[in-house]
Amino acid sequence: MRGHWRLGLVVGIMAATLGCATIQQPPSESTLSILRSYRSQLDDRVSSGHLTRVQARDLYYAKLAEIQPPLPDLKELLEFRQQVTAQIDSKSLTPEQADAKLMARESDMLMRWEEMAARYAREQREFERLKQERERGFREEQQPMHRLPTLPPP
DSSP states (O other), rough: OOHHHHHEEEEEEEEHHGGGGGGGGOOOHHHHHHHHHHHHHHHHHHHTTTTTTTHHHHHHHHHHHHHOOOOTTHHHHHHHHHHHHHHHHTTTHHHHHHHHHHHHHHHHHHHHHHHHHHHHHHHHHHHHHHHHHHHHHHHHHHHHOOOOOOOOOO
16 A cells, blocks of 8 residues: 555656646756856956957857757846847947846846756656655565465475
8 A cells, every 4th residue: 555655646746747848847957057157258258358248148148049948038038138228229228237237137047047957956856766765665565575484395
């Protein structure tokens, strides 16, 4: 009976995981680490004068668009960038103000993605732990109970 409960738990978790398959999958922790490193490299190139802030941002957004599966809410970030660009064009924001707004929004979004990735990784580790526990319980149930030793023939 105990094994059936565990099996039900694992099946339930798997169903919930598969049911969430239609929801956009968060990026992996390693993907975000690479993305953070890339952003840092771009910032260094801007600081050294090899790139303008606009060129670096274009490269950064191109990298964001390459990530598969697509980053959650990336479309919103792109729309925000377009709105800020329109505000520069209408002279309601200076380029420096726009840059500050974009940097803040990009940092917030990157932090959100990192939190999502960490949470997803924890859930996957827990799922694997439960799966292994269930498999171990199944193997234990399949082993014969303590059998009485057979007596040798007289």
